[in-house]
Each structure stands twice: as structure tokens, then as C-alpha cells.
Amino acid sequence: MTLYEGIALIQEKQAVVLDLGSEYTKFGFTGEAAPRCIIRSEFWCTTERKYKKVYDYKTPEELYDNLVHMLHLLYFRHVLVNPKERKVVVVESLFTPTLFRETLAKVLFTHYEVSGVVWADSPRLCALTLGAPVALVVAVGGREAEVAAVVHSCVVLHAMQTQPLAARAIHASLAELLDEDNNTKLNLPDHIIEDIKVKTCFVVGRERAARWRSPSWPAAACDVAYPVAGRSAIAVAGRTRELAAEVLFARDAELASLPDIVLQCIMQCPIDARRELAANILVTGGTATLPGLKARLAEELRYLITQPPYESRLHVREFRFHRAPCPENACAWAGGAVCGAADGGAARATPRDAYARARRLPDWVCLLDNTPPHHPHRDNLDI
Amino acid sequence: MAYLTQLDYVKYICSCGQLKPITSLYFCRHCLKIRCGFCICHEVDSHYCANCLENMPSSEARLKKNRCSSCFDCPSCFHTLSTRATLAQPRQPVDPAGGDTKVENKQPKKMYYLSCFNCRWTSRDVGIPDQPVASGGWPERANPFATRINQLLDYYKAIALQEKQEKLERERKKFSIRGKYITLTDKTGLTGAMARNIAGLPSNEAGSSSAIANFVASQASEEVEQLPDDIYTKEVNLKQITSMPQRLASPEWQPASVARLHPVAKLLSVKRSQRCRACDHNLTKPEYNPGSIKFKIELLAYYHVPEVKIISHEPVKPGEKTALLVKLTNPTGHEMQLRLLQPEDIPPVEDREEPRSIEKSLERSLNLEKDASACRAIERPPSYAASSVVATPVGALTLAQRDDAAEYDDDTQHDADHIILWRKSNKLALRLEVTTDASAADGAPASTAFAIEYSYRNTVPPSSTAAHHRDHTLYTTVLLDLGKVHA
Numbered sequence: 117m118t119l120y121e122g123i124a125l126i127q128e129k130q131a132v133v134l135d136l137g138s139e140y141t142k143f144g145f146t147g148e149a150a151p152r153c154i155i156r157s158e159f160w161c162t163t164e165r166k167y168k169k170v171y172d173y174k175t176p177e178e179l180y181d182n183l184v185h186m187l188h189l190l191y192f193r194h195v196l197v198n199p200k201e202r203k204v205v206v207v208e209s210l211f212t213p214t215l216f217r218e219t220l221a222k223v224l225f226t227h228y229e230v231s232g233v234v235w236a237d238s239p240r241l242c243a244l245t246l247g248a249p250v251a252l253v254v255a256v257g258g259r260e261a262e263v264a265a266v267v268h269s270c271v272v273l274h275a276m277q278t279q280p281l282a283a284r285a286i287h288a289s290l291a292e293l294l295d296e297d298n299n300t301k302l303n304l305p306d307h308i309i310e311d312i313k314v315k316t317c318f319v320v321g322r323e324r325a326a327r328w329r330s331p332s333w334p335a336a337a338c339d340v341a342y343p344v345a346g347r348s349a350i351a352v353a354g355r356t357r358e359l360a361a362e363v364l365f366a367r368d369a370e371l372a373s374l375p376d377i378v379l380q381c382i383m384q385c386p387i388d389a390r391r392e393l394a395a396n397i398l399v400t401g402g403t404a405t406l407p408g409l410k411a412r413l414a415e416e417l418r419y420l421i422t423q424p425p426y427e428s429r430l431h432v433r434e435f436r437f438h439r440a441p442c443p444e445n446a447c448a449w450a451g452g453a454v455c456g457a458a459d460g461g462a463a464r465a466t467p468r469d470a471y472a473r474a475r476r477l478p479d480w481v482c483l484l485d486n487t488p489p490h491h492p493h494r495d496n497l498d499i
Numbered sequence: 500m501a502y503l504t505q506l507d508y509v510k511y512i513c514s515c516g517q518l519k520p521i522t523s524l525y526f527c528r529h530c531l532k533i534r535c536g537f538c539i540c541h542e543v544d545s546h547y548c549a550n551c552l553e554n555m556p557s558s559e560a561r562l563k564k565n566r567c568s569s570c571f572d573c574p575s576c577f578h579t580l581s582t583r584a585t586l587a588q589p590r591q592p593v594d595p596a597g598g599d600t601k602v603e604n605k606q607p608k609k610m611y612y613l614s615c616f617n618c619r620w621t622s623r624d625v626g627i628p629d630q631p632v633a634s635g636g637w638p639e640r641a642n643p644f645a646t647r648i649n650q651l652l653d654y655y656k657a658i659a660l661q662e663k664q665e666k667l668e669r670e671r672k673k674f675s676i677r678g679k680y681i682t683l684t685d686k687t688g689l690t691g692a693m694a695r696n697i698a699g700l701p702s703n704e705a706g707s708s709s710a711i712a713n714f715v716a717s718q719a720s721e722e723v724e725q726l727p728d729d730i731y732t733k734e735v736n737l738k739q740i741t742s743m744p745q746r747l748a749s750p751e752w753q754p755a756s757v758a759r760l761h762p763v764a765k766l767l768s769v770k771r772s773q774r775c776r777a778c779d780h781n782l783t784k785p786e787y788n789p790g791s792i793k794f795k796i797e798l799l800a801y802y803h804v805p806e807v808k809i810i811s812h813e814p815v816k817p818g819e820k821t822a823l824l825v826k827l828t829n830p831t832g833h834e835m836q837l838r839l840l841q842p843e844d845i846p847p848v849e850d851r852e853e854p855r856s857i858e859k860s861l862e863r864s865l866n867l868e869k870d871a872s873a874c875r876a877i878e879r880p881p882s883y884a885a886s887s888v889v890a891t892p893v894g895a896l897t898l899a900q901r902d903d904a905a906e907y908d909d910d911t912q913h914d915a916d917h918i919i920l921w922r923k924s925n926k927l928a929l930r931l932e933v934t935t936d937a938s939a940a941d942g943a944p945a946s947t948a949f950a951i952e953y954s955y956r957n958t959v960p961p962s963s964t965a966a967h968h969r970d971h972t973l974y975t976t977v978l979l980d981l982g983k984v985h986a
Contacts, residue, residue: 141748142627149571149648152564177879184537196565196769198543227877229540247651315740318730337731397718408726435720441647441751450648458655468854 132195133452135238136220139258139283140402142449143190146205146456150442151449153194153259176219183223191228199228203465205456207448209262210237210271210480211278214268217477225471232465234456235477235498239264239271241451242400250392254378254413255448258283258399261364265382267389273480274361275384277377281364286313289363293356308344311481316352317360318339319408322415328359355405361406366414371425375416383430402445410437431451432449509807511800512976513538524800528776528959532973533774533800538877539782543771547789550579554789555767566764569634571613574760576750576783578617582633584609613637613762625760640761642751650714745984770794774879797807802830805837805898805953807977810928814985815887815945818937822930823947823981825887829836829898829925833956837898839891839931840950845974883978886939887947890932894916933981943986950976 135142137157144151159182161168170186173179189200204224208217217235224230243251243266255262263277287309294312295302297373304312320328336354343349353471364374371380378397382390399410417435421428466477478485487494507520515538521622525534546560547553548567555563573582586607610629611677613622619926622637623629642648727733738830739757769786784796810824829835896919907925920928933947 143751149642149645149654152750154747154750177534181537188541191772192541192543192769194766196543196546196767198559200540215760244655245651247654247714248716248719255909299690311742314743318726321726334729338734340735340737342737352570407730410723411725416721433722436721437721437723438717441644441651441717445753446750450644454648454651454655457652458659463659 120461121123121329123142123498128446129197129202129203131171131234131456133205133207133312133449133456134172134187134190134198134323135446135449135452137258137402139444141186141190142207142446143195144449145195146453146454149450150455151446151453153190153448155190155194158188159189161185176215179216179219180223183220184227186435187223187228188333196291199224199230201229201231203232203234204230205234205452205458207236207238207241207259207452210239210264210273210276211260211262214479218267218499221477225468229240232467232486233240233471234296234452234465236455236464237271238262238448239266240269241455242266242440243269244451244454245442246396246398246438248438249394249418250389251396251398251438252378252382252393252406254374254397254399255401256282256364256374256399256403257346258361258403261377261401261403263377265385265389265393267385267393272385275381277381279372279374279377281372281374282401283310283313284383285363286317286403286406290317290356293360293438294352295474297356301352304344304350311390312350312352313360313406314344316357317406318357319361319406319412321408322419324358325362325365325412328355328362361409364409373416375405375413375420377416378413379420379426379430379475380431383426390430391434395436395437397435398438398440398447400440402449404444423498456472503906506980508809508977508980510883510885510980512978513907515797515877516879516883518883518978519806521800521806524804525775526798526800526803527778527780527782528798528803528957529778529780530775531955531957531973532777533804534782536773538776540774540776542774544772544774544785545787545789546767546769548765549768549789550765552789554787560767563826565767567767568764570765571762572748572765573615573618573744574755574763575618575765576615576618577744577748578615579765580613580615580620580622580762581613583613584611584633585629586610587629606683620760622762625758625867627761637762642753643807644751653710654714655749657708660709661708686915692776702952758947761827761964803833803955803974805829805951807951809979809981812933815933815935815937815939815981815983816985817935817941819935820890821887821933821935823933823979824920825929825931825979827896827898827929827951830901831898832955834900836954837896838894838952839889839896840949840952841888841891842885842948842976844952845952845976881976883946883948885948885978886943886945886984887935887981889947889949890934891949892929892931896927899925935984939984941984943984945980945984946978947982948978950974950978 133142133144133146133151135242137167138429139157140154141153141157142154150319156167158167161164168185171183173182187199191197206224207219208214208468218250221233224233239253239262240256242253242255249268251266252265253264255264259280259282260278262283265272265275287306290313291302291309294304294309324334334357337356337357340352340357341349342352368372369375376432382393385393389471399413404410408442414435414437421430421433421435440447440450480486484497487497504975509520511520511521511524511533513524513535514532515535517535517537519535523536525539526532527534546557546565548555548570550569550570550661553567554567555567562728568964573580573846587610588607591687608631610631611633612918614626615621666792676930734872741754741760746755746759749761752759752761754760770789772784773782774780775782777867781796782798783794786793786795804827808828810826810827812823813821815821827837902924918930920930922928939945952972952974957969957971
């Protein structure tokens, strides 16, 4: 019995794992430790004659075209396999718009004729790379920071937190600071801003950030002259380097900074999971590689827990951090690769014929999928 | 060249509703329909390295992770690296006695390193030792996370196996009615575990449970990586820090410092073959040899569909009639009858379909339903707005077959006609009249559309069963870009 299954497993084509991020796309095979490629989520659009981002769309048709072109690029330029009759593990955020999911399913099933798709949410996949039963996943990516608690492979849905505090916010604040440094409106393209951030910026400690807010500024880090082709070098002041990422930690009355949403997520979780969650934090996403970000987050969490409103309502004092066995920016992808290889993707995949019959995907927000079968409202549900 | 560098002034409407120039369209001889890159199925045909033009069988390519074993890209600027040879003097054994050195050691040895001609990066910059052989043998780095990921894989595989066994167990308990008959294993005293033992298979339960028992979950720590102490005082050398593209070129390591860049093995390229989704016939199939740019099968619209080119046109003015000169070309080896129509005059598809034989309709009904639905899902109504209307001539035009020898004839035949400007072998120039809508705004893009009805001779060898039609009447819609409206 198992022998035949073994043969079937060999014959089964290795599935691919797709993580379509807002900035970077990770794509590769299941069972491998790293994605085959990490590329920008954009493609050369021949009709508009420019690079077009996958997430730039106004109509469902435009999104469909974008996804067709992006997947063509991934399959035939980078990973070099036939998409036909091959399974796909799609790593998605739990906040992915329904239109995007449905369109991606349509593209995969009808345009590329894949045999099955595993829809896996990124917090659970990140937790999978740890092997720990309880984990608090803080994903700081391109567009949004998402905090989700994973307790025994279940995401605590009502406690999920998200704020637009990620690479885009840092880029916007960095662009402003650079304008100040150079006394002009620079209007730098996005990739140069990103390059300046990657090469020069870092996150300072809590105390130093407080001194920057006070009237007596500390001695700033060294200034950098960043050369740009076709214009004079851009001055990047030490203060800019230190404060570019401060936007993630800026607190106001709404308590919407990065450490705040982490604490709020813990606070909204069941009381017996809170201590465990605080002791199992995993910080992932491309922005988490910014030097000093994790240290600052730890520092802020340890400080804020002693302050209202958390000190009286949240009785955790110990914060511990995990290190994922993969680069931060490909953590969810690696989880997908492990998940897809472990159960062959077979048991949990939506097969093509099932999709062809239903023409829709199960979704956690949809009443059709989360109403219990004997609930009185069940009969009145209709689409 | 004009097809590659200029804007697409003439676009055809593909059967799926996309607007494409004729050079990026295909023509399926079996469905007799125009297809484009959007509505056909692409397939990987063969792998090859674009640098050394070496073919690689797909199984080998899979093993080597789609990377060429002898070509490398520069990790700094992504240009192809070249192998450079140097003469290295082998180290002399120091003889304290000062005796004569051995003669055979004096022979200098050729050593090789990689160098980028574009940015001058060399493999010596990052401390990779020179190699004694010209190609291959470069040190390979292992992924630092590979062992941990493999542990995770074993663990989750064991869990999945256990899950499956428990499920089987439950099923068996539900349905097994034991009693009446003795099973073979009872009779011979052979249990499942013993059978496994005899067959030399590892006992199942023990294997999976040991993988689960030996697994150590990731340990969280209080410590997180702190900023280096000298970060506030150290000068930043931008040349020593890698950029994002440089880091992401090797997703396994993502080096942050230039000193840790390693040569990137060149990614292979693929030759693709294209297949019609409706009938599964190949539209293009490249030759296997990577050096060849020819095709074994090449069903391009350029060889089958009459080509329309704009010679010139008067500036389009709202509410006025302007002249438009177009050239029609018959690319096929058969004479072609052409008729220009308004796009809306194309008869709907159902009317044109030939009566099918019983076998054909049976075959169709047996065909999987999902395939047809997939085809239809990709199709969408073409979206275009034509600001002007072409006055289509009533009569049919005849275009001679393509004749390569006719290129050398110089006499253009002038049929004195009010629409035909000139005629030369398989080409025909037409003078058309374009009427623009009076409400067209100044500066708005001007365009016009017309349909062509053309006769097409099918050259596919007829199959023995189905009644075969050789001559068909086909339709295509052409969209012309006439610049801007001048008020």
C-alpha cells in the first residue's frame, strides 16, 4: 500500500509555492529551503510601455490581465516549468480582498489549468516554520504590518491587527526627511528611496529616539552623500538615517503604533494564551531586516507593558523572540514550501473540478462558509 | 523593424477579443481562427543556456535547479562573467640548505578565475580560490537553513502520515465485521508488522513517531540582535553595502555586504511551444537545437491572414470625409477573394459553422465540458472605440497568390479604378474614404475599424472520416490608428 503511494508521490509533479507580495513576489518549489526567485511584483506591459505593478488595477479584467502576465513571467522566465497539471500553494494574507482571490483562482484554474490550489494564510505558515504550538506573528511587509496570533494552528481571527506601518510608510517619511536635508523637492523614484533606506537607514533605540524628540538632540550618526546618476549627490543626514523608520513607533491617541498593535493583539486573545503568545513572538517580513528594528520593538514592548492602558489589563512581563529558519522576507513562503511538501498538498488542495463546479472559493469572512450546518439561517443563505 | 520599434498602427481583433498587431498573432489551421499569446497555452519545450547555447535535458535541469553548470552571472552587475586564465608559480618548497630546486616544480601552472568585463568584479575580490580547470569546479555553498528546513519537513511528513493512518484506522474500525471467516493473516499467523519486517520495510509506526518525538521546536529567546555599537560613529561606505537586486539575486543567502557576494550560476532559458486551447494542436514548435531560431511548426497569422498596412491618410477632421490609402497583401500561396465590410456586418459564428457529421458531434459531446468553459472564460468582447467609419466598397477584390519571383517584375498594373490605386503581384493599394463623426473632439485619438471577408484554402491534409471543406470564407476585424482628430 505505502509502496504504491510512494510511486504516486514520485510521479506527482513537485508543486510550486506562490507568495504575491505587494512589493516583492516569492516563487519556488515545495520542499526547498529557499524560493527560486524573489522579484518585484511587476511586469513589462507592452501596451502601456512601462513596468506595471500587479496591484495597480481598476477593473477585474485589468487585474486578470496583470495576474496572467505576472504568472507567465514567473513560470516561463524564472522557474521554467509547465504550469499545467501542477499544484500551487498560494500564500495569502487573511486580509486579501475577495476580488483578488477570486481572480487569482480564475487565472490559475482556467488560464493556467493547474490541477489544484492550496490556499494557505501567511500567519499560520510563518508559525509552521517554528514548529512551536503557539506563536504571535508580526509581519511587517511592503504595505501593511499585520499582527496575528496563531494558537495551535488556529489564527485568533478577532484579535488580528493591521496598520499601514510598513515599507511604504518608511519610504514616505524618508522622502520627506530627504527633502528637508536637501532643501528641495527631490521627487526621487521609489527604487532609489528604497536603496537609500537599505544602505543607510537603521532603527535607533528607545532612549535615543526620545532624545531626538527633546530639544537637546544627540550627536547624529555620520552623514552620507548618496550619488545619483545625472544629478548632484543627495545629502542623507545622520538624523534622517536614524529617524526614517520612526514612523512605525510614533504613538498618538489612537495607539496605532507597531508595538501598540502587538500588545492589543495579545490583549484580545484568550486569557490563557496571552503569556504563551508574548513568549513566542516571530517578527517577519522584508522590513524586519532593517537593522535594529527587532531590538527596538522588544524594547518598546517591555516599556509599554508597564504603562497604561496595558499595565492593568495585560499581565505578561516576559517577551521572547523566535528566529525563523529562513530569511525574514521569505518566511511565509518557506512555511508554504514545508506545508506543501508535507501533506503533498493533496489533502488540502482545492482541485480544479471542485472549483469548476462551485465557481467560488471558501472564505473565512463569507457566511456561506462559517455558518454551522444546522444553523437556522443556513437555509436562507444564497448567492 | 517597423513592427518591433514603432507603435502598432494596425491592430487585428483576436478570436478572444484582444487587440494585437499581426506579428503577435497566430492562426490555428484546424479551428481556422486567429489566436494570440493570451488565449493559447504555452508549454516549456526545452531548456538551454542562453550564454553557452548548451542544451540541457529537463530532468538534468531539474536536478541542477535550472542553472547552467559552466556559466555564471556577476553578482554585482548581473553581466555574464568570463573565465580568465593566469599563470601561477607553484609555491617553492623552502630548502633551508639552499640546495638546487627541483626542475619539474618550476613549470608554471594555469589557474582560472572569474571576472566581469562590465564592472571589473572578480572572484578573487571575495576570496574564492583560483581553480585549476577552466569550467566547473567552483565551490558551491550550502543553504545555511537547509538542515533545519529538512527537519521540519520530516516532522510534518510524519505528522501527515500519522494523520492518514489514524483516519484509515477509524475507517477500518467502522467497517470491519470480523467473525465468520478467518483472514489469510490469521491463518498463517502473519501479522502486518511481521510482513513489513520480512519485506525489509521499516516498521511504519516507529519511524513516524521517532521523527515526531525527536523534533525540537524552535526556542524563543529574550535576546534580539542589537544594533552594532559603532553604528553612530562609523562612516558609511555605500560601495560596501549591497543593493536589494544584488541581495535578491541569491534568495538563499541575501548577503548584506559586498564582500560576501558569490558568482550566480546562470539561469537557463526555455524554448516554448504554443498550443491552441480549443483543438490542442500545436501552433508553434521550435527546433530543438538552441542555436537555431527556426520552428518545426509555425502557424503565424502573418502567413495566413491578409495583411493591412496604412500607406498614408489625410488628417482626420470632425464631420468631414477624408481619404485613407491602405495596402492589402495576400501572404498565402492561393488566390484570395476579399471583401471589405463594416465590423457589425460580420455574420455571427453559429451561421457560419458547417453542418457537422455525426462522428464530429459525438466527439464534441464526449469532450470534457470544462475545456470548453475554460476557453470561453478567457474570451471577452473586444473593447475599442472607432471615431470614424470607412466607406466600404461593394465589390469583391481579388488578390493573386504570393509569388517570390514576382518581386523582380517591375511593371505595376494600373487597373484604372476609383478605389484600386495600384496592384502588384499579391499586393493591392486601396483608396478608401473615412467619414468622421461630427462630435469628435479636437485632439481625441482618431481610429477606424473595418472587417475583411476573405477566402481561405485549407491545406491541412483531410482526415479520412470527416467530410473535408477546402475553401472557407473567414472574417477578421482590423482597427486602424489614424493619429488625432484635427478640428
